[in-house]
Amino acid sequence: MISANQLVILDRDGVINHDSDAYIKSLEEWIPYPSAIDAIAQLAQAGYTVAIATNQSGIARGYYDEATLHLMHERLTTLVEAKGGHIAHIAYCPHGPDEQCACRKPLPGLLLQIQQRLGMESIIGSWMVGDSLRDLQAGEAVGCQPVLVRTGKGEKTLANHKGLENTLVYSDLAAFADWLCKQ
Ligand SMILES: O=P(O)(O)OC[C@@H](O)[C@H]1O[C@@H](OP(=O)(O)O)[C@@H](O)[C@@H](O)[C@@H]1O
Numbered sequence: 667m668i669s670a671n672q673l674v675i676l677d678r679d680g681v682i683n684h685d686s687d688a689y690i691k692s693l694e695e696w697i698p699y700p701s702a703i704d705a706i707a708q709l710a711q712a713g714y715t716v717a718i719a720t721n722q723s724g725i726a727r728g729y730y731d732e733a734t735l736h737l738m739h740e741r742l743t744t745l746v747e748a749k750g751g752h753i754a755h756i757a758y759c760p761h762g763p764d765e766q767c768a769c770r771k772p773l774p775g776l777l778l779q780i781q782q783r784l785g786m787e788s789i790i791g792s793w794m795v796g797d798s799l800r801d802l803q804a805g806e807a808v809g810c811q812p813v814l815v816r817t818g819k820g821e822k823t824l825a826n827h828k829g830l831e832n833t834l835v836y837s838d839l840a841a842f843a844d845w846l847c848k849q
């Protein structure tokens with residue numbers, strides 16, 4: 667059984683790969699941060715379980731389809747596994763903001779999907795790493811420890827929002843992974 671504090675849930679765009687206000691619409695536009703791929707492998711080799719929770723409203727908006735999204739996630743998985751890491755599950759919300767789904771962050775549906783898929787009794791105390799406020803809110807809604815990275819929209823999130831006292835802040839995923847693996 668995976669213990670909650672051994673689970674690290676990652677937002678995707680702006681944490682693992684470069685984000686764009688024009689959305690990441692193709693495999694060619696999906697450009698990982700090399701240090702993030704190494705960080706995921708480092709966490710996995712240190713015994714952490716890594717999963718991903720990502721909003722992908724670009725599907726509902728018609729910018730790309732699920733087949734294209736799966737190509738990006740196959741590429742991500744291949745890169746991580748080539749470094750000796752593993753991604754336990756990728757949960758994504760394909761819906762638009764107006765569809766009232768239960769899985770679009772800041773709602774915690776993706777995190778609960780991960781919990782169920784991994785057969786965990788609780789994810790209270792798991793880590794939720796994101797670049798946007800909604801990532802942190804989704805994590806806090808189910809008792810995860812929110813972690814903000816300054817990559818992607820992270821600097822903007824930090825500048826625009828108060829009330830992040832309970833949030834750990836790191837320059838990027840690699841800095842957080844370095845810290846966590848030393849605990
Ligand atoms: O950061 P994650 O959750 O992995 O993915 C975010 C993306 O789905 C896109 O989410 C959009 O937000 P709206 O869905 O339009 O509110 C915008 O922020 C885009 O810039 C961004 O690429």
Ligand SMILES: [Mg+2]
Nearest residue numbers: 677679680797
């Ligand atoms: Mg993001």
Ligand SMILES: [Zn+2]
Nearest residue numbers: 759761767769
């Ligand atoms: Zn959804």
